[in-house]
Amino acid sequence: MTAFAxxxxxxxxxxxxxxxxxxxxxxHVEGVGPVPRDIYKHVKSDPLGDLPRYSPHIVIQHxxxxxxxxxxxxxxLPIYFSDQFWAQYFVSLFGGIDVARRIHRxxxxxxxxxxxxxxxxxxxxxxxxxxxxEFDYKRTQLPRLxxxxxxxxxxxxxxxxxxxxxxxxxxxxxxxxxxLAIIWGNFVLIAAGSALLFPDVMAKLxxxxxxxxxxxxxxxxxxxxxxxxxxxxxxxxDEAVMxxxxxxxxxxxxxxxxxxxxxxxxxxxxGKITREHQIExxxxxxxxNLREIPEERxxxxxxxxxxxxxxxxxxxxxxxxxxxxxEADPAAGEKA
Amino acid sequence: xxxxxxxxAPGLKMSNFFKNKSIYIFPAILxxxxxxxxxxxxxxxxxxxxxxxxxxxxxxxxxIDQNGKRxxxxxxxxxxxxxxxxxxxxxxxxxxxxxIPHDPVTQKVNCGNQCHIKPPFAQKDFSxxxxxxxxxxxxHGIRPEDSEALKNAKPYxxxxxxxxxxxxxYEEPGIYKQTLQRCFNCHPxxxxxxxxxxxxxxxxKKTSRSPQEIVHICATCHKNEELMKKLHLSEIGVTAVKTYxxxxxxxxxxxxxxxxxxxxxxxxxxxxxxxxxxENPRATIYKDNIEKTCHQCHKETxxxxxxxxxxxxxxxxxxxxxxxxxxxxxxxxxxxxxxMVGHMLFETFGRRKHGIRFFFRDGTSxxxxxxxxxxxxxxxxx
Numbered sequence: 001m002t003a004f005a006x007x008x009x010x011x012x013x014x015x016x017x018x019x020x021x022x023x024x025x026x027x028h029v030e031g032v033g034p035v036p037r038d039i040y041k042h043v044k045s046d047p048l049g050d051l052p053r054y055s056p057h058i059v060i061q062h063x064x065x066x067x068x069x070x071x072x073x074x075x076x077l078p079i080y081f082s083d084q085f086w087a088q089y090f091v092s093l094f095g096g097i098d099v100a101r102r103i104h105r106x107x108x109x110x111x112x113x114x115x116x117x118x119x120x121x122x123x124x125x126x127x128x129x130x131x132x133x134e135f136d137y138k139r140t141q142l143p144r145l146x147x148x149x150x151x152x153x154x155x156x157x158x159x160x161x162x163x164x165x166x167x168x169x170x171x172x173x174x175x176x177x178x179x180l181a182i183i184w185g186n187f188v189l190i191a192a193g194s195a196l197l198f199p200d201v202m203a204k205l206x207x208x209x210x211x212x213x214x215x216x217x218x219x220x221x222x223x224x225x226x227x228x229x230x231x232x233x234x235x236x237x238d239e240a241v242m243x244x245x246x247x248x249x250x251x252x253x254x255x256x257x258x259x260x261x262x263x264x265x266x267x268x269x270x271g272k273i274t275r276e277h278q279i280e281x282x283x284x285x286x287x288x289n290l291r292e293i294p295e296e297r298x299x300x301x302x303x304x305x306x307x308x309x310x311x312x313x314x315x316x317x318x319x320x321x322x323x324x325x326x327e328a329d330p331a332a333g334e335k336a
Numbered sequence: 337x338x339x340x341x342x343x344x345a346p347g348l349k350m351s352n353f354f355k356n357k358s359i360y361i362f363p364a365i366l367x368x369x370x371x372x373x374x375x376x377x378x379x380x381x382x383x384x385x386x387x388x389x390x391x392x393x394x395x396x397x398x399x400i401d402q403n404g405k406r407x408x409x410x411x412x413x414x415x416x417x418x419x420x421x422x423x424x425x426x427x428x429x430x431x432x433x434x435x436i437p438h439d440p441v442t443q444k445v446n447c448g449n450q451c452h453i454k455p456p457f458a459q460k461d462f463s464x465x466x467x468x469x470x471x472x473x474x475x476h477g478i479r480p481e482d483s484e485a486l487k488n489a490k491p492y493x494x495x496x497x498x499x500x501x502x503x504x505x506y507e508e509p510g511i512y513k514q515t516l517q518r519c520f521n522c523h524p525x526x527x528x529x530x531x532x533x534x535x536x537x538x539x540x541k542k543t544s545r546s547p548q549e550i551v552h553i554c555a556t557c558h559k560n561e562e563l564m565k566k567l568h569l570s571e572i573g574v575t576a577v578k579t580y581x582x583x584x585x586x587x588x589x590x591x592x593x594x595x596x597x598x599x600x601x602x603x604x605x606x607x608x609x610x611x612x613x614x615e616n617p618r619a620t621i622y623k624d625n626i627e628k629t630c631h632q633c634h635k636e637t638x639x640x641x642x643x644x645x646x647x648x649x650x651x652x653x654x655x656x657x658x659x660x661x662x663x664x665x666x667x668x669x670x671x672x673x674x675x676m677v678g679h680m681l682f683e684t685f686g687r688r689k690h691g692i693r694f695f696f697r698d699g700t701s702x703x704x705x706x707x708x709x710x711x712x713x714x715x716x717x718x
Contacts (some may be wrong), residue, residue: 029624044699045699082586094524115611158682174679203640243670245673253680259687259692274696276700
């Protein structure tokens, strides 16, 4: 009971500290000075990206998945909606259903290769970081409790109840959710897809192994194969349609259409993120950038000097509700 | 003599002759036309010894009977000459016609007739009676104990076999040995292999029709669920066409594949007309025969594999777990899409209010004054 109370009080303490950290307007960075939370309104950004975000490996993997997904959807959808009038035309684009099926399989194998490549990249990179004592789980895709708090904080910000967005790491809650969804989707699509491609092998594999684990006896075990084939047929299609809808209506819009990213965000090709985007959505990662990249440190130092913010002012001018734009930047009014 | 003038002179050298292309266009056209005339197929000669086409060639040949139904007695000569029966004379099938002009026809053609065509290596005239015998024993054969409705609903030869849909085929070599049974259905066994190996594409595939045609023919009756229910088919038999189109076989056939299984592929052996109910031990889908039937295409069959549903159903009553999973997926789909797209719209609204613009240019997209009001301003407004 006391242990439980201890954990509980610790959680409250962490929560309170996080809340206080999130509300702090200035963040002091060594060698730069106090960085205000809304500095993203004053930085200059290159549309092609300023700060590193994805390694070339990740860019290649994304590109592979991007291309194969389009082909997989184009060849898979007419099979699922085979009774629709447009299915015939879609299929004839690829030279008939027999060719389209083959393209679907080839693309699936390329996508699986990309997934394997990604796992190797991630595991290898993590091992390297651990060896160099640089590994920080906060900068990875691992979900944390903070992500939930960040979501709540963000919704408050959208409602106008919080002055600024939460200070988030390299991957925010949205991206973590998406990443987990991709892992789950890949697992389902690969498992169900191979059950559809090799029904004979899967029929042998599932009931025999499963029959040993969960003995039903007699005919029950054999009907497992029918059940799993039905399940695979259903899950492959439903998962794929869900992925397609989410990518078309959420991912693409979210990445290229929302304010500040329109008409196109180049990160998927250049692997770089713009400065204002990094500071707004990934503030804690930006602080890492300031520590790691000397040029960025120099840029920020000069910008703060230009805006008239120095260490002595930072102590007196903490105003969570006030905006830097009203106090220190006369140019902002002209721009607007 | 300068060398240039020698080149410019319009000599009669062979090399110059071939450079001037317009010279040999005419002979080329001549050769092409002649070869076309030589290679073009002469029209097949009609087996019209009895001069039936004298009347039946006319387009408008026909009558309207007492019930107002229109009958067309026109015979398209070209179509008939390209049909399987092109060498069979009219009276061989229409045996009841003995004089011209003939009396009103009341009888129907019997496909079991012997026509005056002798197959190679055979002593007897040709007849379809062997296959009719197989057919009469199958589930489609008419039996004395059948009800009147069932008797009327059962199809006969002409119901499925109409000459006008005789079309060229997609060919796949190498499987004719199994399909030789198709010949034995009608022809005596001796000498068939030698005679037919090289002359007919029908040996290469189980059916001479495309899977689309087969499914179409069977579906003309079987997709009518009310009729099938009336004729007391099993539950899976009533919805067979609908569930077939939900399976991967049906989907592929619908999209134009020639490789996927059609009705005949599973429900008949190479004798083609021996379709039985699955309780009958002679049926290809009888529980002991299914593995062999699946093995025609799926090389690794097992007792587990044959349990997979070929006519899958997502109905609640038949497959409750699958039904629940599909409901779950639908809920997840709507929840994910609505919440994520909603979050995105919400985010756009909030950030726009804080001063961001859609277009990214001038090195920043925060080009607008924030329309948010601080607590002080709110208090002042009150």
